[in-house]
Amino acid sequence: xxxxxxxxxxxxxxxxxxxxxxxxxxxxxxxxxxxxxxxxxxxxxxxxxxxxxxxxxxxxxxxxxxxxxxxxxxxxxxxxxxxxxxxxxxxxxxxxxxxxxxxxxxxxxxxxxxxxxxxxxxxxxxxxxxxxxxxxxxxxxxxxxxxxxxxxxxxxxxxxxxxxxxxxxxxxxxxxxxxxxxxxxxxxxxxxxxxxxxxxxxxxxxxxxxxxxxxxxxxxxxxxxxxxxxxxxxxxxxxxxxxxxxxxxxxxxxxxxxxxxxxxxxxxxxxxxxxxxxxxxxxxxxxxxxxxxxxxxxxxxxxxxxxxxxxxxxxxxxxxxxxxxxxxxxxxxxxxxxxxxxxxxxxxxxxxxxxxxxxxxxxxxxxxxxxxxxxxxxxxxxxxxxxxxxxxxxxxxxxxxxxxxxxxxxxxxxxxxxxxxxxxxxxxxxxxxxxxxxxxxxxxxxxxxxxxxxxxxxxx
Numbered sequence: 001x002x003x004x005x006x007x008x009x010x011x012x013x014x015x016x017x018x019x020x021x022x023x024x025x026x027x028x029x030x031x032x033x034x035x036x037x038x039x040x041x042x043x044x045x046x047x048x049x050x051x052x053x054x055x056x057x058x059x060x061x062x063x064x065x066x067x068x069x070x071x072x073x074x075x076x077x078x079x080x081x082x083x084x085x086x087x088x089x090x091x092x093x094x095x096x097x098x099x100x101x102x103x104x105x106x107x108x109x110x111x112x113x114x115x116x117x118x119x120x121x122x123x124x125x126x127x128x129x130x131x132x133x134x135x136x137x138x139x140x141x142x143x144x145x146x147x148x149x150x151x152x153x154x155x156x157x158x159x160x161x162x163x164x165x166x167x168x169x170x171x172x173x174x175x176x177x178x179x180x181x182x183x184x185x186x187x188x189x190x191x192x193x194x195x196x197x198x199x200x201x202x203x204x205x206x207x208x209x210x211x212x213x214x215x216x217x218x219x220x221x222x223x224x225x226x227x228x229x230x231x232x233x234x235x236x237x238x239x240x241x242x243x244x245x246x247x248x249x250x251x252x253x254x255x256x257x258x259x260x261x262x263x264x265x266x267x268x269x270x271x272x273x274x275x276x277x278x279x280x281x282x283x284x285x286x287x288x289x290x291x292x293x294x295x296x297x298x299x300x301x302x303x304x305x306x307x308x309x310x311x312x313x314x315x316x317x318x319x320x321x322x323x324x325x326x327x328x329x330x331x332x333x334x335x336x337x338x339x340x341x342x343x344x345x346x347x348x349x350x351x352x353x354x355x356x357x358x359x360x361x362x363x364x365x366x367x368x369x370x371x372x373x374x375x376x377x378x379x380x381x382x383x384x385x386x387x388x389x390x391x392x393x394x395x396x397x398x399x400x401x402x403x404x405x406x407x408x409x410x411x412x413x414x415x416x417x418x419x420x421x422x423x424x425x426x427x428x429x430x431x432x433x434x435x436x437x438x439x440x441x442x443x444x445x446x447x448x449x450x451x452x453x454x455x456x457x458x459x460x
Contacts, residue, residue, distance in 0.1 A: 038199055038200060038202075038203030038204070038287070038288075039199055039203075041203070041287075042202075042203060042287055042291075045291070045295075045296065046169045046173070046291075046295065047076075047080060049165050049169065049295055049296065049299035049300070050080070050083065050084055050085070050162070050165060050166065050169075051066065051080075051083070052299055052300065052303065052413075052416065053085075053161060053162050053165055053299060053306075054066070054083045054162070055413055056303055056306055056307045056410075056413050057161070057162065057306070057310075059413075060311055060409070060410050060411075060413070061307050061311065061406075061409075061410025061411060061412060061413020061414055062410060062411040062412075062413065063411060063412045063413065064411055065411075066079075084166060085162035085163045085165070085166040086163055086166065087163065087166035087167045087169065087170050088167075089160065089163045089167070091160070092160050092163045092164055092167050093167060095156075095157070095160070095164070096164065096167060096168065096171065099225075099228075099229070099232070100220075100224075100225060102139075102142075103135065103139070103220075103224040103225065103228060104215060104220065104224070106131070106134075106135045106138060106139075106224070107129075107131070107135070107215060107216075107219065107220070107224060108214070108215075110131040110134045110135055110138070111129075111131060111134075112129040112130040112131030112132075112134065113129070113130045114127060114128070114129065114130075115127070115128045115129075115130045115272045115275065116128075117275050117276055117280070117281070118276045118281050119368070119374065120189075120191045120208060120209075120281070121191065121368060121369050122189070122190045122191045122368070122369050122370070123190075123368045123369065123370045123372060124189050124190060124191055124208075124209070126209050126216075126275075128216070128219070128272070128275055130271060130272055132223060132268040132271035133268050133269055133271070135224065135228070135268075136228070136231065136264075136265070136268040139228055139231060139232060140231065140232075140235065143232055143235060143236070147239060153239070154235065154236035154238075154239040154240075155236065155239045155240040155243050156236075157232075157233060157236035157237070157240075158236060158237050158239075158240035158306070158309055159240070161233075161306065164298065165295065165298065165299055168294055168295045168298065169295055171294065172290065172291040172294035172295045173291065175221075175290060175291075175294065176202060176286060176287045176290050176291055177202075179205065179206070179207070179210060179217065179285055179286065179290065180198075180201060180202050180206065180286070182206075182207070182210060182212070183201065183205070183206025183207050183210070184206065187206065187207050187210070188207055188209060188210045188211045189207070189208070189209055191207065191208035191209060192206050192207040192208065192210075192284075193206065194206060201286070202286060202287055203286055203287045203288055204283075204284055204286045204287075204288055205283070205284030205285040205286025205287070205288065205289060205290070206284060206285075206286065207284055207285055208282075208284050208285070209285075210285045217285050217290070218280060218285055218289065218290075221285070221289065221290045221293040221294055222279070222280075222289065222293045223268075223271070223274075225293060225294055226292075226293030226294060226296075226297035226298070226301075227264065227267060227268075227293070227297065229297065229298045229302070230260070230264060230297055230298070230301050230302055231261070231264050233298060233302040233305070233306075234257050234260055234261070234302055234305040235257070237253075237257070237302070237305045237306055237308075237309040238253060238254075238257055238305075240309050240310075241253045241308070241309045241310075241312065244309070244310060250308075250312040250314070251312075251314070251315050251316070251317060251319075251320040251405070252308055252312035252313055252314075252315050252320065252405035252406065252407075253305070253308045253309065253312045253405075254320065255315075255320040255321075255323050255324050255402075255405040256304050256305055256308055256402045256403070256405050256406075257305055258324055259323075259324060259327035259328065259331070259398065259401060259402040260304075260305065260402050262327075262328055262331050263331050263398060263402070266331055266334075266335045270335065270338060270339070270342070272342070273338050273339070273341075273342040276342070276345070278428060278431070278432050278435075282435060300416065300417055300420060301417060303413070303414070303416060303417055304402055304403045304406065304414050304417060307406060307410055307413050307414045308405065308406055308414070311406070311409055311410060312405070312406070312409075313405075313406065313407050313409045315405060315407065319405075320405060323401055323404050323405055324401075326397075326401050327398050327401030327402055327404075330394040330395070330397040330398035330401060331394070331398045333383075333391075333394040334391050334394040334395045334398060336383065337382070337383035337384070337390060337391035337394070338391055340353050340379070340381075340382045340383055340384065341379055341384060344359060344361070344377065344379050345377070348377065349361055349377045353379075353381045353382040354381060354382045356381055359379060359380075359381035359382060360379075360380045360381040360385070361377045361378055361379050361380055361381065362377070362378040362380060362443060362446055362447050362450070363375060363376075363377060363378075363443075364376050364377070364378050364440045364443030364444070364447070365440075365443065366439045366440055366441075366443075376440070378440075378443070378444075378447045380447065380450045380451060384451065385450075385451060386451075386453075386457060387451060387453040387454060387455055387456065387457055388429070388432075388433070388447075388448075388451050388453070388454050388455075389425070389428075389429040389432070389454055389455050390455070392425040392426075392428075392429065392455050393455065393456060395421070395425065396418065396421055396422050396425065399417055399418045399421050400415070400418045403415050403417065403418055425455070426455065426460065429454045429455050429460075430454065433454060
């Protein structure tokens with residue numbers, strides 16, 4: 001994504017306002033956010049990442065079969081001890097640390113334009129170097145070059161994937177512990193602090209924009225490790241699929257990976273928009289974000305391609321092209337909706353959307369923690385007049401289409417990401433609504449009157 005080079009204090013404006021000053025957070029729809037929920041997820045998610053790998057690698061994605069195994073073996077703990085891969089494989093640690101070091105170097109070495117993110121509740125403005133597209137291309141070309149010259153066999157990533165996840169669980173937990181300690185003793189900006197609960201601080205994080213030796217932590221975990229492994233991982237699975245099929249890439253595998261690569265190319269092209277998203281603006285750097293990107297993204301987001309590597313059904317070229325076309329259309333709609341909002345924000349409303357110039361919008365005031373009154377424009381046009389988070393609909397559908405080439409060959413496994421994404425984005429929509437209601441007050445009420453539905457018109 002983009003590398004953060006600094007965090008500047010804003011010098012704009014003064015004034016007063018009656019709205020809540022701290023608008024970070026949001027309750028969402030999932031319960032137990034204070035202590036029990038985070039504790040449960042921190043215990044379950046690392047284990048589930050290994051279970052999910054095992055089910056896709058050894059049980060053809062069939063969770064019912066895994067449930068039978070647990071029943072027959074006498075409990076989940078017994079099965080976990082049996083299936084947990086070795087986390088101390090030195091060749092795996094060399095792959096992980098080389099991949100991370102390579103991308104840390106690229107974050108600093110690759111040039112890019114300066115981009116200023118959104119103002120925080122404490123009045124800080126993060127600054128990034130927008131070099132994500134170049135880093136994305138360099139990673140892909142480097143992988144292909146290593147494979148072409150026989151320096152590295154990408155299929156090994158598939159063969160060692162269980163060990164990779166096991167090792168990354170350890171690395172990610174240690175990394176989150178380091179962030180917790182740093183948040184207590186050396187925060188990078190005023191957008192930090194403790195809730196008084198070490199469980200809550202570890203899970204949700206203490207710092208909004210932590211930096212270590214000049215490296216932006218969220219860019220490293222979210223974009224240069226998690227999302228970049230998604231790119232590299234599925235390409236490595238393609239090499240393995242060809243290895244298993246006499247050098248031929250199966251249609252189902254090609255279709256799924258092609259759609260995902262279009263989505264990931266869009267992600268890096270739209271990198272500055274992502275740096276202004278809820279993930280970056282309001283979720284602090286803790287287990288939720290950092291462990292999620294370091295371990296959950298490799299385990300779950302690449303799962304369709306991982307499953308298809310050795311379980312791809314034979315589908316016709318015509319069916320593959322149809323699925324590809326539908327998936328690409330969904331990605332374009334998702335991109336176009338995000339792009340509309342991004343251009344609207346960057347031009348301060350001086351743009352044309354669906355024939356309207358300027359597009360319809362609401363001028364909303366809010367107040368920072370320092371008491372400064374600021375103004376935001378809430379877009380009520382284009383895709384954003386359909387629902388407040390309509391862009392989630394094509395994103396969920398795109399994830400379905402890059403899973404659809406599995407047909408009914410696996411029970412739940414190939415489609416788990418789509419189920420998970422639906423829950424995640426629904427919760428995020430409710431959290432964002434809570435946050436915006438705190439931030440904008442009566443202006444958000446006016447906006448909701450104009451755009452009454454959160455995601456799907458007439459339903460949610």
